[in-house]
Amino acid sequence: MSSSPFTLKWGIMATGWIAEMFVQDLLTNPAARNVNDVAHKVVAVGTSSSNDKAAKFLEKVKAPEGVKTYGSYKELVADPDVDIIYVATPHSHHFQNAMLALTAGKNVLCEKALTVNAAQARKLVQTAKEKNVFFMEAVWTRYFPISSKVRELVKSQAVGPIYRVIADLSFNKDKPDGTVDFDDSHRMVNINLAGGALLDLGIYSLTWLFQTLYHCQPEEEKEAPKVVAAINKYHTGADEMTSMILQFPKHKSMGVGLTALRVGTDVDGENSGGPACRIQGSGGEIQVMGPLYRPLQYKVIKKDNPGKVEVYDMPIPHDDERDWGHGMFWEADECARCIRDGKKESATLPWSESIVIMEVMEEVLRQGGVTYPELITTDVFDPESSLNTGKR
Ligand SMILES: NC(=O)C1=CN([C@@H]2O[C@H](COP(=O)(O)OP(=O)(O)OC[C@H]3O[C@@H](n4cnc5c(N)ncnc54)[C@H](OP(=O)(O)O)[C@@H]3O)[C@@H](O)[C@H]2O)C=CC1
Numbered sequence: 001m002s003s004s005p006f007t008l009k010w011g012i013m014a015t016g017w018i019a020e021m022f023v024q025d026l027l028t029n030p031a032a033r034n035v036n037d038v039a040h041k042v043v044a045v046g047t048s049s050s051n052d053k054a055a056k057f058l059e060k061v062k063a064p065e066g067v068k069t070y071g072s073y074k075e076l077v078a079d080p081d082v083d084i085i086y087v088a089t090p091h092s093h094h095f096q097n098a099m100l101a102l103t104a105g106k107n108v109l110c111e112k113a114l115t116v117n118a119a120q121a122r123k124l125v126q127t128a129k130e131k132n133v134f135f136m137e138a139v140w141t142r143y144f145p146i147s148s149k150v151r152e153l154v155k156s157q158a159v160g161p162i163y164r165v166i167a168d169l170s171f172n173k174d175k176p177d178g179t180v181d182f183d184d185s186h187r188m189v190n191i192n193l194a195g196g197a198l199l200d201l202g203i204y205s206l207t208w209l210f211q212t213l214y215h216c217q218p219e220e221e222k223e224a225p226k227v228v229a230a231i232n233k234y235h236t237g238a239d240e241m242t243s244m245i246l247q248f249p250k251h252k253s254m255g256v257g258l259t260a261l262r263v264g265t266d267v268d269g270e271n272s273g274g275p276a277c278r279i280q281g282s283g284g285e286i287q288v289m290g291p292l293y294r295p296l297q298y299k300v301i302k303k304d305n306p307g308k309v310e311v312y313d314m315p316i317p318h319d320d321e322r323d324w325g326h327g328m329f330w331e332a333d334e335c336a337r338c339i340r341d342g343k344k345e346s347a348t349l350p351w352s353e354s355i356v357i358m359e360v361m362e363e364v365l366r367q368g369g370v371t372y373p374e375l376i377t378t379d380v381f382d383p384e385s386s387l388n389t390g391k392r
């Protein structure tokens with residue numbers, strides 16, 4: 001017997017690049033990915049400047065008629081028809097914007113990197129608890145079936161206990177004139193927008209280190225890592241190359257996380273350089289092919305089966321009617337199931353883990369001497385902050 005799916009009603013905060021990808025995924029048919037228990041509806045879109053911009057966004061993503069538009073984030077979070085707000089602003093804005101939504105009593109899915117520092121992440125979690133609402137960091141990769149599969153292989157010790165993981169997400173944006181191929185004002189390198197390789201790309205290297213070395217640790221043995229890091233800074237003050245070692249001494253394991261803006265993980269766009277993540281156990285190795293934010297293939301190599309490489313492809317399901325399928329729908333499905341079931345956090349990326357990850361990133365930035373302005377690092381909520389109103 002089939003019952004009707006639980007439909008989650010979304011309010012979209014900001015209309016940039018990732019909001020476009022995400023909303024197109026929300027608009028795909030869940031059946032195209034074999035999902036029948038939950039569905040999604042976009043009910044409102046809010047920009048920091050004008051209704052008109054929101055309307056243009058809806059046109060671009062070919063949204064159905066009837067979606068409300070708002071020219072401010074404040075109006076968006078006040079819409080009683082919205083169940084959950086998707087925060088798709090730059091990382092610099094996440095704390096203030098997510099607080100705006102949480103304090104309005106809304107469930108929140110907030111883009112990565114969750115915040116600029118750990119204190120902000122703790123305050124968001126505390127607020128979600130007080131308001132009794134759902135809150136999740138939008139690390140979409142965690143909800144890919146390939147991630148679940150790899151976690152399962154790690155937990156079942158398919159290649160023995162895991163002792164070392166090496167993960168890299170780097171883009172080659174090097175230019176002959178010594179700069180990188182982002183304008184100084186671009187959010188990737190702009191210090192006022194919490195730019196830098198770590199918060200934008202390194203979070204994915206950390207995602208793979210965490211979901212293999214930390215998440216899979218039994219609850220009673222949870223051990224946060226010690227961190228040693230090195231950073232090369234760009235002329236804007238943001239990090240352009242960051243390398244970190246995460247040590248879990250009780251588990252005899254280590255993670256090596258890499259990210260950079262001058263060399264790429266994938267030299268030729270064909271993964272000829274090999275895996276982006278190597279998960280090394282005493283009995284073999286699991287390799288994940290990049291890019292680490294959207295991995296589609298993994299390999300298993302066993303010590304006792306030399307020369308044999310098992311290769312598994314896990315493509316993103318495509319909705320032929322909309323001609324779309326990016327892979328962000330799985331995290332949206334997770335939000336819908338959690339909210340349907342009355343859960344306030346996702347077991348796949350619990351609040352405590354998001355906080356430990358932010359603590360690691362904060363420590364890496366501290367060791368590398370990267371600092372961000374007070375406006376974006378404060379953990380004091382201000383609904384009238386320019387980050388919420390868009391006013392300068
Ligand atoms: N999960 C993923 O795969 C990805 C996640 N991201 C994350 O999503 C977030 C947004 O990235 P992306 O969409 O690429 O960024 P964009 O610059 O394309 O969009 C950001 C949007 O935020 C709003 N905004 C409000 N204030 C500002 C400001 N001062 N400067 C710039 N934008 C502002 C604007 O929307 P409006 O005018 O409507 O208010 C703008 O369009 C980042 O945190 C990033 O890390 C990014 C790419 C991929």
Ligand SMILES: O=C1OC[C@@H](O)[C@H](O)[C@H]1O
Nearest residue numbers: 018112188200201204293
């Ligand atoms: O999250 C991301 O994943 C894809 C990248 O292209 C983008 O820069 C980053 O924000």
